[in-house]
Structures are given as C-alpha cells and as structure tokens.
Amino acid sequence: MHIAVLAKVVPDYEVPSMDFELSNGRAHERFSRMMGLYDENAIETGIQLKDKTGSSLTLISYGLDSDVQFLRKGVAMGADKLVLVKGTSDDAAVIAQNIKQAVEHLGDVDLILAGQQSADMDRGVVPGILAQMLGAAFVPQVGYIESAADQWKVSQMTATGRRELEFNGLGVLSITSIPENVPRIPAVRAIFGAKKKPVVKLDGIDQGKMALAEISVEIPKIESVCEFIDAEDPNEAVKTLLSRLTEERYI
C-alpha cells in the first residue's frame, strides 16, 4: 500500500499580528519558513497508518526548490521519499493540478492525506479540488483512519461530535488535529537519515487558474485598548474586574 501526504511550506505562522508585515501582498520574506501545522498532523497520521499496515509513504509538495530543507522534517518523521513539484502559484486549482501530476507520477497511490488548512492561505479547498480531479472521494476533518479488508474506516470530527464513515477506492482526506496525531519530534539520527532519502523534482504547470482577480491584501488595523488590572492583591483585582465589566454593561 502507498500513502501520499500533501505538505506545504509556509511563512512562520506564529508571528504575532503586531509584527506581521507584507511585501507584494504576501507575508514578508524576512519571516522564516516552516511546514504547515495541519500538514504535520497529516504526516503523523500517515506514519501511524504506515506502521500499522506496512505501507510506504511519500510526501508531495508544490513549491520552491528551497522548501526541500523544511520538508525534510516530514521525511525525518518517517516518510520514505519526497516529490516536489516546482511552482509559485497560490491558485488552489493550479496547486491541485500540480499535485495531481505528482500523484500520477507515483502511479500507485492508494490514499491521500492533506492538512485541514494550509497555514498561510487558510482555505481548506485544495484537497477537495484534487479529489474531484482524481475522481476520488473527499472527506474533510478526519481524525482517525483504519484500514480493514479493502475498505477505509475513518472518523470525521464535526462541530457536534463524530461520524464514522467507510469507503473503498482512492480517497483524499483532510486531517484535523486530535491528541493522537500531535506531530512526533524526529530523533537526531532520523534527521541525518532524512538527508539520504530520495527527492524527486518535477516541473510544474501554470494553467487552469480560477476566474478570480486578487484586488488587494491588507493588514487590518488593531487598536490595543487593554486596561490592565493590578493583580498585586488578587481579591481586589477580581472585584475591580467585575465592577468594570458591570459598569460597561458586559455582564
């Protein structure tokens, strides 16, 4: 069995709003780059499934040559190889088209895992587009996966609880975070080993853009109006807080 996990390298998503800056409508290039948070959950889920089923696991990314160094973390976590499709588009349809190319290049993929959202565009739409392009089923917000006979049993974490779903054939699942898929920290030995794992690079295609024109990207103004309540005497502090909340009619 062959599992593919989609991972995207993004600008540091932990930069606080106050320090955030744009250049040419994108996060400033001075911010360091890292793998998307949900993509790491997807890799962790993939590795656990790989270990249970004796599968192989390939990371697929569409991005820059220089992203490979950050994607190696995923290899060190336990992936067998990496396919990078080279390109710079932010268009979800173009990205999906390029990832489809990598899936077809691999030829024998049985299951595709993705993050619930990329940690820059935050849209959760690429995996569903890819699924439709491949004629595969798309299931979002998946927490747990089990393989049974020729079926996949998956749990979808919804706003109100949990659904157990089954399907067979190729599926694209977007993975959400659960305590069981908190990404492992690769051991030093694995980090060195990752440098020897194969990296396949494919040239991307820049076609099939959606009919959307980007008009502007702006940073919303934040006005900080925090009134700090002195906590020297905690009893006094909570009384002050309550009276301020009541005065301003919040409670």
Add this chain to the structure above:
Amino acid sequence: MKTLIIENIDLKKIGELMTVSRLFCDTPDIIALGDGEIPGSFGRAWQSAATVSANLVVPITQLIQQEGYEVILMSVSTLGTGLAGPLSAALSAPVITEVTAIHPDMVVDRPVYGGKAIIKYKIESTPSLLTIRRKYFEPEALAGTTPSVPLETGDEKVTLVSEKIEQTEGIPLEDAAVIVSGGRGMGDPENFALLQEMADLLNGAVGASRGAVDEGWASPTRQIGQTGKIVAPDVYFAVGISGASQHLAGIANSKCVVGINKDEEANIFNRARFGIVSDYKKIVPLLTQAIREDR
C-alpha cells in the same frame, strides 16, 4: 443573480446565508439537507436526508448546471467544506472559502495568514461558490416554511456508519453570551472544572484553544478559532491562552475579551479589553467566588 443556498436544516446557518443571499437576489433557492421542514421562504427547494458531502457532489453539480445558478452559498462547516472544493472542480467554478465580507460588483473579503491579513478578490465568472464564515452576518429571522421536492442522490461513494452527537449540558458555545475558555496554560484537565464552575454561574459555556485540545484536556468540539468554532459572546474570558492569531480569528466579533495570563507579553493582551497578569490559579477561584457573592 440566480442564487442557491446549500445547507443543513439549521435555523441560524440558513438565516445567515439568507442574509448574504439578499446581496445577490430577492429570493434564493435552497438545497436543504437532513430531516425536517425547511424554514424560511424560498423560490424553489430541494431536500435530501443525505448529509455526507461526497455523496452529494454529483447531484448538486447536475442541478446547478441544469438550473443555471450563478452564486452558490454555503457556510463554513463539515458540509460546506466537503462540497466547496469538489463542486469547484466539477463546475470549473471559482471558489472562495471563509468569506467574511461581501462588497458590490462581486468583490469579497477573506482572511489569510491566520487573520493577520485580508485578501479582496473579484469574482470574474459564474457560477461561483462561496463558503461564509459563521457569525459575520446577522441571521435573518426565517418566517414560514417552504415545501420541497426530493434531491435524487444516486449511488453512495461514502457510507455513514454511525454518528455520535456529543451531549453537552447548558448553552451551546455559538449562542453563549459569556464564554470562559482555557488554553495550554491550564496545565491539566482537572483545572477545566474551575472554568466550568465559573461559566455555570455566568450562564455561559466553556471553550478551549487548540493547545488545550491537543493536550486532550478538552473535546475538539470545544475548540474556538479559525479551525474550531467562531463565537461572538458579550464577554470572552481567555485563561492561559497565548492569543495566537488563529485563535483570535474565532473571537473577532466578541464584544469584550478578558485575558488572564501570567505572561505580560502574551498576545492576548493586544486583543483584550481587560487584562490580569497573574497565575490563573490565583485569580479564577476568587473570581468565581466574587461572582457567586454578587448574585
């Protein structure tokens, strides 16, 4: 413009999408999913008990093509997210998810970078698909009901084996006027009971950050933020929560945020109206006691 709403039978979600639809048309049509009567007055209505998105892509694609819909509205939810990508590919239609504002001439806003920036797009072709972030549009009060015809769904790609709805006592997070939320700074699951006690006294609900959910201290259904629930309470208490932009994205429309954090540099204080820099263990029990005495 010819507008179609696709939504589960849910008063608030349909109400919000109805409000949005008025920006595009007088009366929208609807595909309503799940059991029960369709609330509100629609031009035409289709209904199916099926709610698994993968099984709805084919029939909905056909219907959109047949009827020539120009704008398709869904909310950000398991259903909307499940449909947005596949429908976009099936219809070669532009899709914008997590929409927070709509301007004239098909210009829409959505947040990126965890809400640290806003992108404006102009949609240049129809049909187009939008998923609308919850709590950004006032739900219209829906009067009456609309009779429907069945939406034929055909073969199932994905089988729904079972569904477990979590039993939560008290007020749902989305409707709560007061939310007391805990983060990784809570330190352990037992201490969430302190937050529950405080929330109960204020007739509120308990929420959590992704940090606390990852630790297993709170159920994923309690997560607040851009990939959790979007809430808009009068007062939001953030206890031991650092205030990452992705968390703040879920409380953008809260009226008053109170940050309780031992780190004075924590980002939550850039969003909070009131801040207490302290170990929450010193503050929350006293606060709970003071609220009790106040009643």
